[in-house]
Amino acid sequence: MLKSEIMRRLEKILVKQFGDKVNYRDPGADEVIVTALDSFEKSLCHSEVKGECVADNIAIWWHVDDVKSQAGWDACEDTWEDDEYYAKYDRTKMHDVLHKLKHRHDCTIGINWEVIDVMLDDFGLKE
Numbered sequence: 001m002l003k004s005e006i007m008r009r010l011e012k013i014l015v016k017q018f019g020d021k022v023n024y025r026d027p028g029a030d031e032v033i034v035t036a037l038d039s040f041e042k043s044l045c046h047s048e049v050k051g052e053c054v055a056d057n058i059a060i061w062w063h064v065d066d067v068k069s070q071a072g073w074d075a076c077e078d079t080w081e082d083d084e085y086y087a088k089y090d091r092t093k094m095h096d097v098l099h100k101l102k103h104r105h106d107c108t109i110g111i112n113w114e115v116i117d118v119m120l121d122d123f124g125l126k127e
Contacts, residue, residue, distance in 0.1 A: 067094045070116045071125045
């Protein structure tokens with residue numbers, strides 16, 4: 001599966017670079033593939049620390065269910081039917097909150113439970 005995904009992506013890069021008629025014997029194709037693989041390798045390993053390959057960046061993930069639970073949602077009480085409780089904690093509303101957090105967060109504070117509470121209040125979704 002992974003090999004086919006890599007090949008599909010390389011094909012996409014080559015088509016983008018050379019157009020619909022990709023000639024794999026073209027020396028330029030090899031250069032594009034090597035460049036793509038080098039870039040991929042660098043994205044996995046930016047630095048070497050104590051002999052180990054480490055990334056130079058990190059990512060912190062927030063999920064829409066984090067926002068829902070902070071708003072007061074309880075999965076055990078949710079009937080998962082189209083009722084008032086379900087409508088109150090609609091994923092679409094929570095996605096709106098999550099993405100507004102992403103686009104409007106203050107880099108000196110970041111995103112934390114307090115910031116999520118404030119954004120939920122702004123959307124009128126906090127109990």
